[in-house]
Amino acid sequence: MTVETHAFQAEVKQVLHLVIHSLYSNKDIFLRELVSNASDACDKLRFEAIRQPELLGDDSTLAIDIRFDADARTVTIADNGIGMSRDELAEHLGTIARSGTKKFLENLSENDKSNAQLIGQFGVGFYSAFIVADRVSVTSRRAGSDEAWTWESSADGEFTLAGADRATRGTTIVLHLREGEDEYLNGWKLRSLVHKYSEHIDFPIRLPAEKAGEEGDGDESDELETVNEATALWTRARSEISDDEYKAFYKHVSGDFGDPLVWTHNRVEGNQNFTSLLYVPAKAPFDFMGGGRDERKGLKLYIKRVFIMDAAEQMLPPYLRFVRGVVDSDDLPLNVSRELLQSSRQVERIKGALTKRAIDLLEKLAREEPERYAGFWKEFGGVLKEGVADDPSSAERLMKLLRFPSTQSAGPDELVALEQYVERMKPGQDAIYYLTADGWNAARNSPQLEALKARGIEVLLMHERIDEWMAGYLTRFADKPFRNVAKGELDLDALEGADDAGTRAKREEAAKAAEPVVEKIKAALGERVKEVKVSSRLTDSASCLVLGEYDMALHMQRLLKAAGQMVPGTQPSLEINAQHPLVQRIGTADEATAQDLSLLLFEQAQIAEGAQLEDPAAYVQRVNRLLLG
């Protein structure tokens, strides 16, 4: 028989090396990963058999069998699921199809511990076999085919493929254990691992039956017995499921190594009958944000307990794409297609219910465990924000879940909820003030905040990329309008209180007095600005840029331009602080100096906003002239 030798894809070699070296302290997980794959293979067969019942033939009890041979030092995991063809063996066990692999590998450090965490999020799957085995052989026969093939490798950069005999469909994986791994040649050990990690698997997992009275001594009979519960976890009553079982099941559906943050398990009966079990992960997968809005895996659709497909895209809105779990419908037709799912009103209703459940779950967490909610927000807050724009029907509830740092925060991680903000509003304050900026420092030190800070008014500092876009959809909360402090008129008179009764008059007076200066600056700046006026926002800085109420923030305009998009040019206005000595000097300076100072006021405002100057060299010369002059 001919044996073909193939080289692994370069990334596989790297992943194998890492798995073997970083996951040794978690080595037990190999069994969970292989059982999980076997269970997926049984799920796939059950699904294909809906259309082609002959695939099941007379072998319709799908099961996963685990055996060991103490003399040969092997552990064998066999399933009668879908199997793999020759090409599938080569492709699935010789390449890594995930698009983020390269980036993932680049992210790895020399530190084994943090690698273990990362690899866990990446999902090691089949390759974990090599943690405990130095040679692995996989013999498989695809359902419906009469050919069988054996894939074999010693993780040394190559694998071989050869024709094989296998009487029935399915896959048998033989692990030739490494030196020192004999603990797995023990029925009791294997059994305990199945209980620990794979109890919830929906197919029987069978191990050699123990002989009476000889527990754990490795003396098993040839007969197999089912050791797991073998019922779909979500079909059991909530009260009968332990937290550990929920956690183990999460690892199976999500491929995550870590525990979930929270979950919600519900049965809905009525017009629509379905069960859902939704999890929120504790950590975002390594490529989660990079994968963007297309990364839509993680919600498995079952119909009457038959796995149909991954249907996150049809069953959950994009802003909940971090949710993992299963939904099992009693009513959808088994032969449902992706297209049908897209246009089904039943699916639409389930989607609505799942969205509500997920938001309920987050609300409960935010209410009862604010610190853990903060952990969630750090991982997924940026995604949840999309919902405010994408899902108007949930926007009000989602707004309550938003968190932002504010002018009262010591750092970017000290966050406030809108409800809290409203509670802290000053008497006479009638709006929720916020500022969008490109980064925390630009936001925190923004001159536009000065007058508000001076009055003790809190301003939300929205410093993340998505914020400018999202803020466009924030209209009102608790009946209070949102106001961007860097856009439009900022009328603070209502806030000034009795002690400041003279302020408006004083300001008007100052504005009047500054008119000649304003005219000089206008003449110096020409087309660069829409308008020049005396500001009510500034107390310390000499100037700042202000946009029209409906203009796009300048940092956003820059971002879009850099991405090659057409952006309608909006000119900012320059606001000046009439009390500032620099501004006052313009009134008395000669023409050339007044010109330099005016341009400087504009450039300083641009720098504070985070912009790149158009002509930095001219700016430097100008500053030097003024310094020496």
Ligand SMILES: Nc1ncnc2c1ncn2[C@@H]1O[C@H](COP(=O)(O)OP(=O)(O)OP(=O)(O)O)[C@@H](O)[C@H]1O
């Ligand atoms: N017992 C099996 N029967 C049939 N196909 C299998 C079996 N084990 C693995 N495969 C195939 O090999 C592929 C690769 O498996 P692997 O465990 O590496 O990744 P995965 O299961 O796709 O992803 P992950 O482990 O991250 O969830 C699987 O997607 C599946 O197509």
